[in-house]
Amino acid sequence: xxxxxxxxxxxxxxxxxxxESVLLELLARCKVPDGVDLSSATLVGRLxxxxxxxxxxxxxxxxxxxxxxxxxxxxxxxxxGSTLSKVYRVRTNYPMPDAQLDELRSGVAIxxxxxxxGGGKRTQRTLPCDVERDExxxxxxxLFVTLRxxxxxxxxxxxxxxxxVVASLRRxxxxxxxxxxxxxPGAVAALSDAEAEALLAPLNGECGGDVHAPTASADEDVxxxxxxxxxxxxPQRDTYIDPDTGYSVFSAAYLRQRPCCGNGCRHCPWGHMNxxxxxxxxxxxxxxxxxxx
Numbered sequence: 001x002x003x004x005x006x007x008x009x010x011x012x013x014x015x016x017x018x019x020e021s022v023l024l025e026l027l028a029r030c031k032v033p034d035g036v037d038l039s040s041a042t043l044v045g046r047l048x049x050x051x052x053x054x055x056x057x058x059x060x061x062x063x064x065x066x067x068x069x070x071x072x073x074x075x076x077x078x079x080x081g082s083t084l085s086k087v088y089r090v091r092t093n094y095p096m097p098d099a100q101l102d103e104l105r106s107g108v109a110i111x112x113x114x115x116x117x118g119g120g121k122r123t124q125r126t127l128p129c130d131v132e133r134d135e136x137x138x139x140x141x142x143l144f145v146t147l148r149x150x151x152x153x154x155x156x157x158x159x160x161x162x163x164x165v166v167a168s169l170r171r172x173x174x175x176x177x178x179x180x181x182x183x184x185p186g187a188v189a190a191l192s193d194a195e196a197e198a199l200l201a202p203l204n205g206e207c208g209g210d211v212h213a214p215t216a217s218a219d220e221d222v223x224x225x226x227x228x229x230x231x232x233x234x235p236q237r238d239t240y241i242d243p244d245t246g247y248s249v250f251s252a253a254y255l256r257q258r259p260c261c262g263n264g265c266r267h268c269p270w271g272h273m274n275x276x277x278x279x280x281x282x283x284x285x286x287x288x289x290x291x292x293x
Contacts, residue, residue, distance in 0.1 A: 016185035053171030084175035
């Protein structure tokens with residue numbers, strides 16, 4: 001069996017309509033295979049209460065973050081969209097003209113509320129996306145839309161901004177993973193080895209290192225890659241991507257200039273706040289080689 005960080009597998013489920021993307025509420029409505037405990041798993045992303053379709057779960061929080069990462073690994077932390085796209089089947093109340101489909105493809109300005117940092121609103125144009133009609137559906141009201149970002153109620157707001165209403169919305173793919181193998185809403189299944197490898201392959205070689213099976217055993221604790229930290233902090237950057245957790249974190253060089261405000265920011269893993277407890281580490285004895293970390 002293919003193993004990932006912490007020796008866990010990835011699972012997929014078909015989220016039913018009428019349930020929030022809250023783990024325990026979802027599991028109460030789903031048919032979890034016998035002998036599988038997903039009560040401490042992490043949901044990879046969200047779907048609205050009035051949407052259904054594919055969701056992924058993993059007990060590995062760092063892996064969940066990597067699957068959703070939307071910023072590049074540079075110092076500027078550019079918003080580039082996720083490496084893994086998501087495909088939705090959308091039915092609108094009326095057919096959308098071709099000109100409006102072109103507007104969707106090029107991006108629409110929408111206002112969303114941030115889930116963090118006080119929940120402030122922001123208005124920003126969506127990233128370009130792929131939009132195609134479902135030619136097998138009558139009257140041209142069904143679209144396939146491929147997104148590389150996941151802002152709150154994004155598709156509904158994009159289509160609503162053009163004067164239409166989403167009648168139904170189903171996520172049918174996340175990266176290379178599809179609903180195939182799930183027999184209907186509420187179904188849950190472990191990803192096969194082939195599905196998992198295909199899903200993770202695009203992430204390998206990106207900042208943060210490979211994400212497929214580690215060579216260490218599942219019970220073995222994998223230390224922070226100290227050398228990797230030192231290399232990433234070498235240019236005295238304010239932030240960098242922590243190779244162990246996948247977070248964008250403040251470097252020690254930044255913290256020497258500006259003491260932490262204690263207001264939800266993220267730091268490198270050696271005992272600082274807002275890094276998950278199971279990922280925190282004591283500063284290595286060879287601290288001289290990591291002074292800038």
